[in-house]
Amino acid sequence: MTAVLQFLPTDSQFLLSPFSWLAKMRREAAVFYDTEHQCWMVFRYDDVARVLSEWKTFSSKVPQPPEQKDLTESLVSTDPPKHKSLRSIVQKVFTENRVEALAPRITELTHKLLEQMKQHKQVDLVHTFAIPLPIIVIAEILGIPFQDREDFKRWSDGIIARDQTAIKDMADYFRQLLNERRSHQGNDLISDLITAYEGGEKLTAQELVDFCMILLVAGNETTTNLITNSIWSLHEHPDENQRLRNDLSLLPTAIEEVLRYHSPITYLQRYTQVETKIGDQIIPQGQLVRAWISSANHDELKFENGDRFIIDREPNKHLAFGNGIHFCLGAPLARLEAKIALRALLEEFPNLRVDSKLPLKPIPTLLVHGLESLSVLLEE
């Protein structure tokens, strides 16, 4: 059995294409205890959907090693009733209308980045476009002054890398910015969060800082990977690429298919509150459970031809944004950014193609799924 379960998390080929291994797991070991990682691995769609949504059994308060205790009190790592009160406050200001209203500004920012790319015949799409766009957009939403944007980018990278100094600097920065906004309200998310009430409750100063930080952690690298993975998927599937280029109205379903096929988040973890059973396995209380989103999204019991990339797949109830009470708050923003970014890329660079002479380099971790760089040719 263990021979079947062994894999090399840093093996490039595996990180680029884990699909046959995941299919094998769904068939032969859909729920098993992995002694190396000391957690239960769960691979089938129905089981993953349940683990993510059944919060009374599977808590989001996952014990963290001391060096990672920084964001344990934030929205994403709490259960009801705390989660419910936090979420209803932030939901009030992070609305679909607010996101929709950003479309013209996101389009403008996108075109600025594309103008810079036009000076070159070949660029690394990840660093010239897919990384800066979500960071600039979130900085705008939060109302980060223009002169602070360089620091802001450095700190957001640091937060993702769990660099303690960057986390502290960013938290100090947000504390200061919140103080300024308390005395001078602006037309931005931070100002609205300061005044947002729910059932007579406001966010505390610490909760405000935590929320700003979690937006960066949850929103930036994931959206970067959605944009990169879209161009990667189209490169891997030339017929679907051509179909999309002939009819850009297919973009919304194509983006959903990228989210399913190359899900930016590979797995999420939960912690059992009580003894429970998944499949034929009894899982005791107090156990770590790893729910494999990337496997659930290829499960052939849920998706016909799950390993095929089909840009107009419908229905497509993938779990890339999670399931249940923690369903991604930023999903409308991520979808909007991806739609604007990809339309602009495909229209402005009709001959854009991946340089297939260079090997694809995956991000060297299992937790997220994307590419470290993606060299693209912009001309014929």
Ligand code: HEM
């Ligand atoms: C393609 C891009 C994105 C993907 C794949 C993604 C994925 C996810 C997933 C899977 C969760 C559920 C976490 C859990 O159940 O433990 C989540 C939660 C969350 N996401 Fe996203 N996300 C993306 C973009 C964004 C953006 C752009 C933002 C905001 C700027 C954002 C903010 C959040 C927040 C605040 C939560 C926590 C919600 C809660 O716990 O109630 N995400 N995201």
